Amino acid sequence: MDSSEQQTEKITRYIDGELTGDELKDFELLVNSNPALQSELQNFELAKKAVRHYGLKQQVALEHAVMMRELRGGANTPGGSKIIPFLRYTMRIAAVLLVMIIAVSTYEFLSVSPKNILSASEPYALSIERGAEQTSAIEKAYAEKAYPNVIGIFEKETQPAAKDEFLAGASFLALNQPAKAVRAFEPVVNASTTSPYKEDAEYYLGLSYLQNNEPAKAKTILEKIHGDKDHLYHDRVSYFTLLKVDLLMLKSGK
Amino acid sequence: MKQTVLNFSDQELIETLKRDTISSSAIQFLYRSHYPALSNYVRLNRGSEQDAEDIFQEVIVNFIEIVRKEKFRGEAGIGTFLYSLNRFTWLNELKRRNRALLREEVYDKKSGVDEKDVSQFLVERESKMLVLSLLEKLGDVCKQILTSFYYENKAMKEILQLVNFENEQVLRNKKYKCLKSLEQMLAANPGLAQRFKNALEYGQ
Numbered sequence: 001m002d003s004s005e006q007q008t009e010k011i012t013r014y015i016d017g018e019l020t021g022d023e024l025k026d027f028e029l030l031v032n033s034n035p036a037l038q039s040e041l042q043n044f045e046l047a048k049k050a051v052r053h054y055g056l057k058q059q060v061a062l063e064h065a066v067m068m069r070e071l072r073g074g075a076n077t078p079g080g081s082k083i084i085p086f087l088r089y090t091m092r093i094a095a096v097l098l099v100m101i102i103a104v105s106t107y108e109f110l111s112v113s114p115k116n117i118l119s120a121s122e123p124y125a126l127s128i129e130r131g132a133e134q135t136s137a138i139e140k141a142y143a144e145k146a147y148p149n150v151i152g153i154f155e156k157e158t159q160p161a162a163k164d165e166f167l168a169g170a171s172f173l174a175l176n177q178p179a180k181a182v183r184a185f186e187p188v189v190n191a192s193t194t195s196p197y198k199e200d201a202e203y204y205l206g207l208s209y210l211q212n213n214e215p216a217k218a219k220t221i222l223e224k225i226h227g228d229k230d231h232l233y234h235d236r237v238s239y240f241t242l243l244k245v246d247l248l249m250l251k252s253g254k
Numbered sequence: 255m256k257q258t259v260l261n262f263s264d265q266e267l268i269e270t271l272k273r274d275t276i277s278s279s280a281i282q283f284l285y286r287s288h289y290p291a292l293s294n295y296v297r298l299n300r301g302s303e304q305d306a307e308d309i310f311q312e313v314i315v316n317f318i319e320i321v322r323k324e325k326f327r328g329e330a331g332i333g334t335f336l337y338s339l340n341r342f343t344w345l346n347e348l349k350r351r352n353r354a355l356l357r358e359e360v361y362d363k364k365s366g367v368d369e370k371d372v373s374q375f376l377v378e379r380e381s382k383m384l385v386l387s388l389l390e391k392l393g394d395v396c397k398q399i400l401t402s403f404y405y406e407n408k409a410m411k412e413i414l415q416l417v418n419f420e421n422e423q424v425l426r427n428k429k430y431k432c433l434k435s436l437e438q439m440l441a442a443n444p445g446l447a448q449r450f451k452n453a454l455e456y457g458q
Contacts, residue, residue, distance in 0.1 A: 012430040047436040048404050049454050050385050055405025060314050067285035176279050
């Protein structure tokens with residue numbers, strides 16, 4: 001690596017907040033005495049801002065697609081009329097009719113939604129006594145329901161333990177960010193070594209899938225819990241829970 | 255399938271949008287609360303459905319960045335502010351398209367925000383588009399690495415699962431090369447870089 005590349009690497013480490021102590025002070029002194037380096041650093045900062053602007057545009061575009069489907073689904077959206085194939089309408093009507101028939105049979109089925117399945121589930125309650133080690137910062141933050149702080153601590157961890165991943169997942173779920181909760185729980189569930197949080201993570205991963213509009217994935221994991229009488233959350237996943245998930249799959253077509 | 259729908263007060267929404275990770279629920283709330291009226295304004299003023307969608311997306315991006323820069327004072331309420339952003343953005347777009355005889359036919363006096371107050375946020379609109387086109391030149395892998403790291407705040411080991419690299423060090427090298435490429439493109443266009451910087455400041 002030549003000196004130019006070394007300098008570039010140091011600039012990226014600086015803007016990523018990875019320089020500390022003397023290294024940071026030395027770099028700042030160097031920047032202050034070197035206009036060319038100042039200019040390069042400003043362009044790197046601007047590049048970082050450009051990436052964030054791009055990321056925000058991408059996120060809004062994704063939400064836009066979701067919301068357009070929802071808003072166009074409503075009646076009489078002004079100007080929102082698009083030609084939808086007859087077959088698609090027919091299938092939607094058939095699905096609605098099917099849901100109505102089920103609704104007549106049972107009120108439980110009619111009211112099913114991820115929200116009312118999830119409403120029976122409390123956010124994960126952390127047992128401070130769990131394990132022999134002292135209470136960590138992430139556990140303390142979670143116990144205080146300071147979910148953004150939990151996520152902040154987790155994101156600073158370069159090698160998070162299963163406990164950190166699990167508590168971050170539970171925090172994402174509490175903040176209604178199920179996709180991120182899924183990403184946090186999955187490593188705990190799929191780890192080659194079994195952690196004390198594995199069964200907790202399985203249950204809350206199932207709930208995250210539900211909230212994330214992925215009932216098929218939720219069903220796989222909830223069926224496993226239902227079929228295992230020794231599972232920590234076996235009592236929370238009844239036959240009727242699975243039936244509700246089935247109905248969700250039917251309603252969502254997933 | 256029905257989704258969990260969250261409602262926010264203006265204050266709750268502002269606080270939510272200032273967090274490190276931007277909540278999908280907050281963006282969806284903005285759509286549910288304001289898209290019908292704001293898109294209607296564009297359609298009733300010579301815009302197509304696609305125009306209405308594009309303008310609203312731009313308004314939401316700008317609004318979130320204004321909030322995160324602490325430039326939203328909240329005196330007029332979010333709805334009124336968004337209305338003015340939407341109106342100003344659309345009128346600018348119409349001007350850009352060289353449409354003559356521009357007239358607003360409806361809702362002309364609905365805005366409670368001084369137009370000058372809003373215009374300060376929306377200068378240099380084109381520079382944003384030009385910089386985004388530079389970013390597009392980096393390619394999909396670079397875009398994924400950079401947005402995962404700098405926008406989604408993912409750790410390198412999480413990003414490693416999304417892209418095909420041997421290990422974290424190789425990924426780290428790729429990340430700084432990607433950022434360096436973007437930096438060089440900006441360095442080669444100092445005028446554009448300055449305009450883009452000004453645009454992201456949303457007024458001084």
